[in-house]
Amino acid sequence: MTAVVLACCAVGAVTIGATLTLGPRRFTLSRANVPAIATEEYGKRLLAETTELLGPHNPDPKMHYSGSGLTCGSCHLGTGMEPGTLGLLQASERYPRFSPRTAGMTDIEDRVNECLQRSMNGRALPVDSPEMAAMASYIRSLGDRNAAMGASLRKAKEPPAFKTPDRAADLKAGKQVFSDQCAKCHGADGAGLLATANPIHGYVFPPVWGPESFNDGAGMHRVLTAARFIKARMPLGKADLTNDEAFDVAAFINSQPRPHMANLDRDFPDRTAKPIDTGYGPYADSFPIEQHQFGPFAPIEAYYKKLKKSKSPGKKG
Ligand code: HEC
Numbered sequence: 001m002t003a004v005v006l007a008c009c010a011v012g013a014v015t016i017g018a019t020l021t022l023g024p025r026r027f028t029l030s031r032a033n034v035p036a037i038a039t040e041e042y043g044k045r046l047l048a049e050t051t052e053l054l055g056p057h058n059p060d061p062k063m064h065y066s067g068s069g070l071t072c073g074s075c076h077l078g079t080g081m082e083p084g085t086l087g088l089l090q091a092s093e094r095y096p097r098f099s100p101r102t103a104g105m106t107d108i109e110d111r112v113n114e115c116l117q118r119s120m121n122g123r124a125l126p127v128d129s130p131e132m133a134a135m136a137s138y139i140r141s142l143g144d145r146n147a148a149m150g151a152s153l154r155k156a157k158e159p160p161a162f163k164t165p166d167r168a169a170d171l172k173a174g175k176q177v178f179s180d181q182c183a184k185c186h187g188a189d190g191a192g193l194l195a196t197a198n199p200i201h202g203y204v205f206p207p208v209w210g211p212e213s214f215n216d217g218a219g220m221h222r223v224l225t226a227a228r229f230i231k232a233r234m235p236l237g238k239a240d241l242t243n244d245e246a247f248d249v250a251a252f253i254n255s256q257p258r259p260h261m262a263n264l265d266r267d268f269p270d271r272t273a274k275p276i277d278t279g280y281g282p283y284a285d286s287f288p289i290e291q292h293q294f295g296p297f298a299p300i301e302a303y304y305k306k307l308k309k310s311k312s313p314g315k316k317g
């Protein structure tokens with residue numbers, strides 16, 4: 001009995017009341033059906049061992065939610081506990097919120113599902129599954145950790161920001177950066193290094209392109225998002241690239257083959273809200289697709305700044 005009670009109260013750390021509110025669909029789990037395994041601890045394991053638990057090589061096909069060899073922690077370093085780029089310490093403060101990509105309200109659960117479908121090239125978990133409840137509960141618990149750390153300590157630990165060079169990315173230079181600084185871990189073919197001969201154990205160094213990497217609808221497939229991450233985090237343990245190197249190598253990685261996501265043209269129903277480095281159309285401007293993929297971005301930025309100004313009432317003239 002004690003084990004059940006403990007499991008219940010680990011979830012209950014979010015709300016120990018009779019109900020637990022999850023997601024924008026606001027359904028309630030009564031104490032009786034809070035999944036006993038949906039603990040923060042299980043949530044953390046799901047972020048760290050995503051390949052084993054939810055990956056394409058899990059012996060139970062029903063558990064194939066990720067279609068890649070990545071873990072959540074491959075991008076959200078330290079299972080989201082590292083301050084700064086792609087850290088999840090502040091995620092719980094940011095939801096629920098409006099998502100221009102889906103033109104609807106999103107909560108943590110929806111955002112996790114977007115990463116599952118895009119960053120992990122998989123499919124959405126049911127919002128009321130123990131796995132989703134556990135991950136959401138873990139991510140919400142990071143908010144308490146963040147509060148305990150305090151904003152100034154978190155800021156002090158954040159890596160330096162990326163500044164976009166005012167030019168198009170140079171794929172040839174990016175290829176050189178990759179072979180000099182990245183290939184020793186991620187492999188010359190970008191396919192990463194498996195932990196053991198059995199792919200269920202996942203990767204020691206995750207694939208940065210190819211069939212087991214993120215798909216072309218992922219945030220990491222946007223060159224500025226990738227450059228920000230790479231500048232802040234890579235090469236792992238060093239993170240000493242210049243803005244130019246991070247920009248070029250991000251473009252090189254994202255020019256390589258990877259899984260394709262269907263129906264990307266339906267993203268961002270309001271096209272003026274589409275991030276300027278989204279690598280697929282349609283767009284609300286007439287810049288060529290290559291410019292959205294690789295820059296230069298300053299002219300696109302200037303175009304949307306002007307458009308916004310002309311649209312916002314009271315700022316005319
Ligand atoms: C290939 C890299 C990658 C992988 C793998 C990945 N994510 Fe993400 N994730 C991102 C990017 C990029 C964003 C967008 C960050 C932004 O908007 O600034 C994001 C955003 C999020 C957010 C919202 C953060 C915020 O503060 O708004 C959550 C929560 C999240 N991811 C959870 C997960 C979980 C859970 C998994 C595993 C099931 C996962 N992610 C796998 C790249 C990844």
Ligand code: HEC
Binds near residue numbers: 235250
């Ligand atoms: C010392 C080994 C090492 C080096 C060198 C290295 N990485 Fe990584 N990289 C990793 C590991 C390990 C992860 C996953 C993070 C984790 O598990 O903590 C990762 C994650 C990534 C990811 C996100 C996950 C994915 O697979 O898409 C990208 C993108 C990435 N690295 C790009 C680069 C680039 C670009 C360079 C060269 C500038 C580089 N890395 C150099 C070890 C390395």
